[in-house]
Amino acid sequence: MPMQLTILKIGGNVLDQPAALHDALDYFAALPGAAVLVHGGGKKASQVLRELGHEPVMIDGRRITDAATLEIVTMVYAGLLNKDLVAQLQRRGCNAIGLSGADGNSVLATKRPVKTIDYGFAGDVQAVNAVLLAGLLDLGLRPVLCPITHDQRGQLLNTNADTIAKATATALATHGYQVSLRYCFELPGVLRDLHDPASVIPELNPSLYADALADGSIGGGMIPKLDNAFAAVAAGVSEVIIGDLAAHRAGRGTRCRADG
Amino acid sequence: MPMQLTILKIGGNVLDQPAALHDALDYFAALPGAAVLVHGGGKKASQVLRELGHEPVMIDGRRITDAATLEIVTMVYAGLLNKDLVAQLQRRGCNAIGLSGADGNSVLATKRPVKTIDYGFAGDVQAVNAVLLAGLLDLGLRPVLCPITHDQRGQLLNTNADTIAKATATALATHGYQVSLRYCFELPGVLRDLHDPASVIPELNPSLYADALADGSIGGGMIPKLDNAFAAVAAGVSEVIIGDLAAHRAGRGTRCRADG
Structure with a gap:
């Protein structure tokens, strides 16, 4: 029988509300079997950007990531948010391990080519490393993926978390897992x-x-x-479930x- | 025969100089056998603290970590520095995986008790998770540890990197590795x-x-x-070598x- 795996994706509407985040982490920590959490960004990055004197630039809901913005989203997504989520899961007895796409080459991306809009250091997912993730899952760990990837040439890239969740689900399904992908939205x-x-x-x-x-x-x-x-x-992927946490x-x- | 393991610790004098860092990463990526990198902080955290309107407070060379400072050192050490180091190692074909102490419960610490000085959210290392690190090494990964730990009760803690390196060396020696611990300083x-x-x-x-x-x-x-x-x-630990990168x-x- 294939191993069951649940991938939960949470976005800003969960990350920005302490009570909702608390409930989402309770839910994730209590999931049976193997599990992966994928998180987005939320408001904190824009707040830090403004505090550091940069006005966030969004086009069609996507962030334009110049070099200063990349530095700040890396700090906030891979540092503050990811480590806080991992620490809160560890408190719940859930053996979480936080990853950017650079860590173990877990998510390889390419810088989005400039067509009409230059998104800057935005990454399009190229490959998810199912061998690595399966190895971590076999160690009893629960990977927690943040929306920062890399291009394996030393460049970190800001990447859409919905896409990371989907590519992770697909890669692990192909690797033999029976995958339930759950998008938690509003x-x-x-x-x-x-x-x-x-x-x-x-x-x-x-x-x-x-x-x-x-x-x-x-x-x-x-x-x-x-x-x-x-x-x-x-x-x-066996199923994709779309809904709020309730x-x-x-x-x-x-x-x-x-x-x- | 026991597995050989090299643990390299680099501090601010390497992290703050691009050329020195480049050489240190070349050296680390080329090490034979299993290897772990432990890095300190450097000047970036103090710079970001000042940019965000907080004056860094140091007593006897140790940072006083209030809640705002903890948030910023978590962003800089676990986010910016750690992920940049990992991406630069991946570029060199070195399969690095960045970890805070919360990730996989790799480094458990306790908040330093207040005696004469209240260091705030400073952590004293309690235990290094040799089983986890050995598991990651067995997957062909090279852990890159940053100086942020946790207390397994949801609290992240700012922790001395020299101490993390020593505790990691000791834990892995006890776990059966033949450990060479290398402190790179000025x-x-x-x-x-x-x-x-x-x-x-x-x-x-x-x-x-x-x-x-x-x-x-x-x-x-x-x-x-x-x-x-x-x-x-x-x-x-088999040997501890103290010197500059050369x-x-x-x-x-x-x-x-x-x-x-």
Whole structure:
């Protein structure tokens, strides 16, 4: 039987709220089997940037990472946030180990090529090192990945955490794990009606998703997330569950699986 | 035959000089066998502290770590410095993995009790996790330890890197490794005459050290370092070599070993 693995991704809406973060870490520490946590950035980096006299620059929700910004996001994501998460998990008896993509060459990326926008030191994920992560999991460790990667030529890169989570899930599924990828975000799941939190779609598969796209019953904001989720499913990830922490804790949210 | 392990400790005098750091990383990446790098802080933390409006406070060369300072040293040591070192080693084909003491519970510490001075969030090393480090070494990784530890109750602590290096050497020697501990500092070795860099004492053992202490031929500043070195030797570390990078590269410096 393949080893079960849960990958939980938490973003700013969890990281920036102490009570929500506390609950998310309780949930992660109590997960059975092997587990990996992937975290995003949150507001702290922008706060430190401003305190150091740099105004954060975002285009379409993505940070423009100049050299000074890279230094600060490396400090905040790989230093402050990652180590605090690891220490809080260790307190819960969860043997967490924090990693940037440079550590053990866990996540290799390439600097995003400049097309219309120069994102600076932004990394696009190239490869996740499943052998390393499986080795750490075999030692009983729970990797905690931050959104800093490297290009193996000495350059650190700022990288989207959703993409790291998806690439990690895919790499470990290919490596033989039965992977459940759980995106923890601000809504209880994918909603048929954005104004009605009770309208969560409990199950989606590629056919149902194609139907929903055709009849327009899924809001535009969710489409990139779901395209991502179904790409992971197509690449061998057993399920992708999208929801807020309460949904994940209750085994609800929107479950995306293969047809059949 | 026991596995050979080299532990290299580099401090501010290396970290703050790009050319010296480059050479130290070349040296570390080229070491044969298993290896661990331990790094200190350097000037960057004080610089960031000042930029964020905090004046660094040092007493007897030790930093007073209040809550704001802890946040900043965690960012700089565990984030910026550690990840940059790891990325530079990865560039050299050295499979480095950066760790704070919280990661995998690698270095457990306790908050220093307040006697006459309150050092704040300063940690005294309690235990180094040899099982974890041996597991990582067995995976072909080279751990890179930064001077941030934890107390397993969720608190990160600022910790002296020389002490982390010594405790790591001792723990891995006890675990069965044949350990060479190398302190890279600003002098070519322990000098008989501080004003004469050619007066390096090439070999010391506990008897020679006792003689040198008795006849006053070793300067006071070196005594804590050598007490530390001989405590490591007494605890099973095969040798402790003290010198600058040129000395280490040339197999010189002061070699401290057991009698006989």
